[in-house]
Amino acid sequence: MKILSKIYMTLIFIFLYAPIFVLIAFSFNNSKSRIVWSGFTFKWYLRLFENQDILHAFYNTIIIASVSAIIATVLGTAAAVGIYKSKKWQKKLIINITNLPMINPEIVTGVSLMIFFVLIYNIFGFFKPGLITRSCAHTTFCVPYVILSVMPKIRQMDYHTYEAAQDLGCNPIIAFIKVVIPQIMPGIITGMIMSFTMSIDDFVISYFVGGTVQTLPIAVYSMTRKIVSPEINALSSVLFITVFVLLIVINLRQAKDKKIKN
Amino acid sequence: MKKFLIIFTLIFLNIFCFNCAAVNDSINVYSWGEFISNGADKSINVNAKFTEETGIKVNYKTFQNNEELFAKISGGGADYDVIIPSDYMISRLIEKNMLAKINFENIPNYKFIFPQFKNLNFDPKSEYSVPYMWGVIGIFYNKNEVKEKINWDILWNEKYKNKILMFDNARDAFAISLLRMGESINTTDKNIWRKAADELIIQKPLVQAYVMDQIFDKMDNAEAVLAPYYAGDAAAMIKNNPNIGFVIPEEGTNRFIDSMCIPKSSPKKELAEKYINFMCRTDIALANVKKTGYSTPHSEAYSLLDDEIKNNPIFYPNESIIKKSQIFINLPDNINKYIDELWVEVKSGGTSENSWFLFVFLACFGIIYLSIFLCKKNKIKKS
Amino acid sequence: MKIKLKLNLLPYILWMTLFVLIPLMLIIAFAFTTPEGTFTFNNIIYATKYSAVFGRSIVFGAIATIICFIIGYPMAYFISKTKIKYQSVFIMLLMIPMWTSFLLRTYAWMTILEYNGLLNKVVSFFGFEKINMINTPGAIILGMIYNFLPYMILPIYTALSKMDKRVIEAAQDLGANKLTIFKKVIFPLSLSGVISGITMVFVPSVSTFVISKMLGGGAILVIGDLIEMQFLGNSYNPYLGSAISLILMVIILICMGIMNQLEDYSANQNKVK
Numbered sequence: 001m002k003i004l005s006k007i008y009m010t011l012i013f014i015f016l017y018a019p020i021f022v023l024i025a026f027s028f029n030n031s032k033s034r035i036v037w038s039g040f041t042f043k044w045y046l047r048l049f050e051n052q053d054i055l056h057a058f059y060n061t062i063i064i065a066s067v068s069a070i071i072a073t074v075l076g077t078a079a080a081v082g083i084y085k086s087k088k089w090q091k092k093l094i095i096n097i098t099n100l101p102m103i104n105p106e107i108v109t110g111v112s113l114m115i116f117f118v119l120i121y122n123i124f125g126f127f128k129p130g131l132i133t134r135s136c137a138h139t140t141f142c143v144p145y146v147i148l149s150v151m152p153k154i155r156q157m158d159y160h161t162y163e164a165a166q167d168l169g170c171n172p173i174i175a176f177i178k179v180v181i182p183q184i185m186p187g188i189i190t191g192m193i194m195s196f197t198m199s200i201d202d203f204v205i206s207y208f209v210g211g212t213v214q215t216l217p218i219a220v221y222s223m224t225r226k227i228v229s230p231e232i233n234a235l236s237s238v239l240f241i242t243v244f245v246l247l248i249v250i251n252l253r254q255a256k257d258k259k260i261k262n
Numbered sequence: 263m264k265k266f267l268i269i270f271t272l273i274f275l276n277i278f279c280f281n282c283a284a285v286n287d288s289i290n291v292y293s294w295g296e297f298i299s300n301g302a303d304k305s306i307n308v309n310a311k312f313t314e315e316t317g318i319k320v321n322y323k324t325f326q327n328n329e330e331l332f333a334k335i336s337g338g339g340a341d342y343d344v345i346i347p348s349d350y351m352i353s354r355l356i357e358k359n360m361l362a363k364i365n366f367e368n369i370p371n372y373k374f375i376f377p378q379f380k381n382l383n384f385d386p387k388s389e390y391s392v393p394y395m396w397g398v399i400g401i402f403y404n405k406n407e408v409k410e411k412i413n414w415d416i417l418w419n420e421k422y423k424n425k426i427l428m429f430d431n432a433r434d435a436f437a438i439s440l441l442r443m444g445e446s447i448n449t450t451d452k453n454i455w456r457k458a459a460d461e462l463i464i465q466k467p468l469v470q471a472y473v474m475d476q477i478f479d480k481m482d483n484a485e486a487v488l489a490p491y492y493a494g495d496a497a498a499m500i501k502n503n504p505n506i507g508f509v510i511p512e513e514g515t516n517r518f519i520d521s522m523c524i525p526k527s528s529p530k531k532e533l534a535e536k537y538i539n540f541m542c543r544t545d546i547a548l549a550n551v552k553k554t555g556y557s558t559p560h561s562e563a564y565s566l567l568d569d570e571i572k573n574n575p576i577f578y579p580n581e582s583i584i585k586k587s588q589i590f591i592n593l594p595d596n597i598n599k600y601i602d603e604l605w606v607e608v609k610s611g612g613t614s615e616n617s618w619f620l621f622v623f624l625a626c627f628g629i630i631y632l633s634i635f636l637c638k639k640n641k642i643k644k645s
Numbered sequence: 646m647k648i649k650l651k652l653n654l655l656p657y658i659l660w661m662t663l664f665v666l667i668p669l670m671l672i673i674a675f676a677f678t679t680p681e682g683t684f685t686f687n688n689i690i691y692a693t694k695y696s697a698v699f700g701r702s703i704v705f706g707a708i709a710t711i712i713c714f715i716i717g718y719p720m721a722y723f724i725s726k727t728k729i730k731y732q733s734v735f736i737m738l739l740m741i742p743m744w745t746s747f748l749l750r751t752y753a754w755m756t757i758l759e760y761n762g763l764l765n766k767v768v769s770f771f772g773f774e775k776i777n778m779i780n781t782p783g784a785i786i787l788g789m790i791y792n793f794l795p796y797m798i799l800p801i802y803t804a805l806s807k808m809d810k811r812v813i814e815a816a817q818d819l820g821a822n823k824l825t826i827f828k829k830v831i832f833p834l835s836l837s838g839v840i841s842g843i844t845m846v847f848v849p850s851v852s853t854f855v856i857s858k859m860l861g862g863g864a865i866l867v868i869g870d871l872i873e874m875q876f877l878g879n880s881y882n883p884y885l886g887s888a889i890s891l892i893l894m895v896i897i898l899i900c901m902g903i904m905n906q907l908e909d910y911s912a913n914q915n916k917v918k
Contacts, residue, residue, distance in 0.1 A: 201746060220748045
């Protein structure tokens with residue numbers, strides 16, 4: 001049974017990682033072809049740093065991801081605190097609204113925002129499709145995840161400390177910053193990281209609210225309709241390995257911390 | 263944490279500065295894929311050169327087909343300054359009042375354009391467009407697999423099942439069907455369009471994929487053996503892979519003229535004109551022609567080409583083919599709408615006979631929902 | 646105090662109204678208007694012409710979901726059975742692929758599945774006939790399974806790992822065999838995970854357009870393609886596109902409703918017992 005389960009797990013992981021290995025392998029392929037192997041090379045990695053289009057798209061992606069992660073975190077944290085303290089029916093309503101963008105298919109969210117932005121732009125002349133609209137759209141689908149990761153922390157938190165701080169004469173806002181925030185910080189950070197990564201990888205919504213701004217997923221999409229340049233393979237290999245190493249380091253450190261505690 | 267804040271504020275500041283810097287001196291160009299000399303294989307990087315000479319940055323984006331361009335522009339969201347649509351799309355855009363009149367005083371290089379490419383039926387007074395490239399459509403084939411005579415009918419041949427590629431846009435795909443039937447590609451008779459669609463539905467089981475620029479990749483890897491596409495791509499493909507041939511069927515073909523235009527919504531018309539003028543400069547036009555392989559309407563660039571290319575019937579077909587070729591013109595709105603409907607029908611393999619299926623389906627779902635709901639209520643009552 | 650907390654919520658509510666509720670209202674409004682701005686049912690009636698496409702998408706989505714469940718459940722179960730130390734590693738391994746662009750991963754599948762692709766090279770190496778895999782419904786479903794499998798495994802794993810091990814021990818003490826324990830104890834307790842897994846796989850599968858385009862060659866149309874065609878593709882008609890989106894939303898809402906009812910139902914049954 002044990003061996004069987006191990007074989008099964010290995011097979012599933014092979015299934016999940018096979019395409020990624022194909023991607024990485026072809027980032028070292030000498031020719032542009034994605035079928036014929038014609039020798040080992042590093043040139044795509046070097047060219048990556050010369051390719052202005054890809055670097056520019058990467059830059060845009062990071063900007064949009066940072067902006068939307070920050071706004072989503074602020075909005076989401078404030079909302080999570082608000083939801084915790086509001087009345088039951090209000091809570092239910094707000095949680096339902098929060099669930100809406102998560103249940104709704106991405107493509108519907110995308111086209112609804114596209115109609116909305118275009119209409120606003122045509123009537124009022126602002127929200128011109130571009131960096132700003134895309135950041136707004138990304139914030140919208142990130143906020144629910146921030147709320148989801150902050151809510152449990154607020155439930156775990158000892159609310160009396162906040163009241164105690166106020167009783168001791170602290171101004172509510174300062175009390176909030178000094179007492180509440182540190183307690184729910186892990187949730188906030190998780191939410192922010194989640195928003196950031198989701199925003200980086202989002203294609204469907206960006207595709208519809210894009211305007212002329214080029215981000216990585218959009219660039220990749222237009223390439224997949226022709227030939228994907230191996231520079232993109234190189235870039236995704238670099239990203240993949242960075243994430244991989246980062247996660248391993250974090251895990252190792254956590255394990256170490258646990259050992260020390262024990 | 264403080265470090266984080268500093269980094270984020272820096273990024274924030276960066277956006278604004280970045281935007282300020284980018285606002286005044288950049289233009290958005292929207293064109294076909296593989297349609298410009300981009301610096302690969304020791305060619306001139308035209309956009310980079312333009313930036314170098316004028317300090318204006320070029321955001322170059324590509325589209326797959328004219329309809330995609332139309333959707334993007336009529337959505338109102340996109341702010342392109344120079345677009346390169348084909349003939350019929352230009353007349354459609356003119357009709358919809360979406361193009362700006364070009365000030366030809368800013369484009370002195372317009373004099374190099376062959377007179378036969380001026381005042382064509384899609385832009386009768388040549389007010390809105392500057393011809394950039396032209397060409398015909400033909401069939402690419404794999405010389406090892408296809409030995410027989412090639413005409414449009416071969417795309418309906420059972421022998422090549424799953425090895426045929428087709429255009430992924432309505433106008434071009436229908437043109438093939440119409441040419442095969444010997445009809446005008448600009449017919450306004452709905453019955454003929456219906457018939458053409460039926461033929462395409464018959465063809466569908468033989469088609470491996472509906473693609474545009476992916477055909478380079480698929481033909482090169484011998485995934486497919488027959489694919490209709492634009493002649494301009496023949497040069498690059500044949501050079502790349504000598505097994506690939508190109509034929510312009512004798513029944514006649516479609517001739518297209520892609521021209522540079524300025525959308526009405528463009529905020530930087532003068533910069534756009536500067537760019538168009540730059541594209542008409544002889545050295546730039548020559549570089550573009552050499553790189554893309556399409557046929558040029560630019561007289562100076564044409565005269566500087568190698569004789570081998572000038573005399574190649576693929577790029578500069580002889581009079582008889584030109585005479586037999588047809589140019590798309592814009593069709594009335596109701597026909598356009600009808601074609602869109604037919605195209606969805608073709609791609610989805612015919613419409614279903616009973617459109618009530620969906621309602622029945624939804625109703626079934628509703629019943630399941632209700633029954634579970636009722637069951638639950640009963641259980642709760644019982645307990 | 647009260648005023649301040651409401652202020653906390655205010656920006657969020659404003660934001661969501663502006664960017665979620667109003668756009669959705671617009672979809673509904675567009676679905677029932679003509680380009681001239683008058684009220685009409687024609688868009689909806691026209692959209693039902695594409696029943697075949699809707700049916701195909703739902704079938705593809707359902708098959709992908711069922712297969713994801715069949716291969717995902719044992720995976721989640723096995724992971725939850727390993728030592729706690731390793732569990733987090735396995736979960737991490739499941740999440741890592743999600744950090745590489747899903748477009749590129751799907752594109753890599755194209756390389757694998759093509760007629761002259763990697764898999765067929767292996768097949769012909771062993772002397773078998775090459776198989777035509779790309780541009781078939783199977784390829785699309787495979788793409789869906791590949792992309793959304795982690796969404797099935799993760800919630801089931803969470804439900805399984807949260808389960809109180811003492812319940813299983815109690816069942817064992819009472820003489821239940823392994824199969825009965827699984828049927829009567831483990832599976833019902835993991836049902837909440839299964840149901841959220843099913844929705845998390847079904848919704849994106851039904852509405853995808855990228856996977857069908859890349860692995861189906863544009864010859865097999867699904868709802869996502871249809872919507873994309875109306876907004877950014879070949880036939881520009883946001884009114885019809887909105888109507889199709891609205892129907893898609895209704896289908897998904899009904900499916901979710903059924904799922905929720907099932908969950909409640911089973912939860913109640915457990916309580917009754």
